[in-house]
Amino acid sequence: MTTDAGGMRKAAEMVALEVLNAIQNPVVLIEENGRISYTNWEAEVFFGASAAHLAKKALSDFIPFDSPLLALISQVRERRAPVNEYRVDLSSPRLGQDKLVDIYVAPVGEEGSVVLVFQVRSMADKIDRQLVHRAAARSVTGLASMLAHEIKNPLSGIRGAAQLLETNASDEDRALTRLICDESDRIVSLVDRMEVFSDERPIDRVPLNIHSVLDHVKALAKAGFARNIKITEEYDPSLPLIFANRDQMVQVFLNLIKNASEAVVDKPDGEIILTSAYRPGIRMSVAGTREKISLPLEFCVQDNGPGVPPDLMPHLFDPFITTKPNGTGLGLALVAKIIGAHGGIIECENMNGRTTFRILMPVSKDVLPAEADPKTEKEQ
Numbered sequence: 001m002t003t004d005a006g007g008m009r010k011a012a013e014m015v016a017l018e019v020l021n022a023i024q025n026p027v028v029l030i031e032e033n034g035r036i037s038y039t040n041w042e043a044e045v046f047f048g049a050s051a052a053h054l055a056k057k058a059l060s061d062f063i064p065f066d067s068p069l070l071a072l073i074s075q076v077r078e079r080r081a082p083v084n085e086y087r088v089d090l091s092s093p094r095l096g097q098d099k100l101v102d103i104y105v106a107p108v109g110e111e112g113s114v115v116l117v118f119q120v121r122s123m124a125d126k127i128d129r130q131l132v133h134r135a136a137a138r139s140v141t142g143l144a145s146m147l148a149h150e151i152k153n154p155l156s157g158i159r160g161a162a163q164l165l166e167t168n169a170s171d172e173d174r175a176l177t178r179l180i181c182d183e184s185d186r187i188v189s190l191v192d193r194m195e196v197f198s199d200e201r202p203i204d205r206v207p208l209n210i211h212s213v214l215d216h217v218k219a220l221a222k223a224g225f226a227r228n229i230k231i232t233e234e235y236d237p238s239l240p241l242i243f244a245n246r247d248q249m250v251q252v253f254l255n256l257i258k259n260a261s262e263a264v265v266d267k268p269d270g271e272i273i274l275t276s277a278y279r280p281g282i283r284m285s286v287a288g289t290r291e292k293i294s295l296p297l298e299f300c301v302q303d304n305g306p307g308v309p310p311d312l313m314p315h316l317f318d319p320f321i322t323t324k325p326n327g328t329g330l331g332l333a334l335v336a337k338i339i340g341a342h343g344g345i346i347e348c349e350n351m352n353g354r355t356t357f358r359i360l361m362p363v364s365k366d367v368l369p370a371e372a373d374p375k376t377e378k379e380q
Helices: 002-022 041-047 068-079 121-150 152-167 171-198 210-222 246-264 331-341
Strands: 027-030 036-039 083-089 100-108 113-120 206-208 230-234 242-244 271-278 283-285 292-294 297-303 345-351 354-361
Touching: 027 041, 036 041, 041 113, 068 083, 068 100, 068 113, 152 171, 206 210, 206 246, 210 230, 210 246, 210 271, 210 297, 242 246, 246 271, 246 297, 246 331, 246 354, 331 345
Parallel strands: 230 271
Antiparallel strands: 027 036, 027 113, 083 100, 100 113, 206 242, 271 297, 283 292, 297 354, 345 354
16 A cells, blocks of 8 residues: 555656656746755756756856845745736846746645745747737738729729820820829839738748858848858858748848848948758647647848847837838838748847847748757747
């Protein structure tokens, strides 16, 4: 009987550990003396150390001495009640930069132990921004469909009437009719660009080597708008293939590199850096299903230009948002739509005097490597 009870208790402990390791958020158990007694897999990733190493350390060894987290733990111990705190910055030399988290702290047992659960805000913000980008793209889709029908047809009539008037007009009036035709053509061109958003047909995708796309786009850029700009490549040559449409990927990176070149064109030391890397651990839920797609492939277009204004950053991928005097504000909205349609994420950040557009993409389903297997990969 005792053996059976011990076996059942051990089995229950194993199930509990499996449950904790399956949680996508870092979970940490802190003893009364401040030492770490348990961490799940996500916590190991968060702290950048193994569970065995963390078990020998105190929480104060990893976070700043004036961190609000220490005050939260003291508060929970005193009140014996859980506490939530949002957007707490835990950045430190040990943990690294960009450690903005939501924190849940709760008491465990009667001896002063507490459990910490972190929600890493950087990933939550990425997914939130991506959902906003997709919603913006959908709103442009409806607008584009309406414009195509309600504007292009009347414009063709206006342009035709102006051409008829031009045949019998004086030189002075002919300038006005030509102005009407030119402006009509400009509006039609704008509507044609927006019609891309209303194309909801399935994307023709194949396994694709992203480096061949980047090399092609770089050649186009060096032959034209980036002729006098230094473009540096920092690629991981062992990357697996992506599952994508080549023409659309060319359009995405051509747009990003063109924006980067315009940002550095007036700088004598202007430089664009193209990078590719494998970053396992990032997943995104598929709308309407319980499936999660792994996004381990990272492609960046980086420049040392003046950067994106902070007030523009939250709306950068919205339609009609631009800093260019003659820009339409549709380029980055289209980029966000294409990347979203491929199941990826795009984001932008200003850091250390550089602006980086980062794209996270899934691996081609036909060549999924063992280290990216969703069954074994830890989620972030």
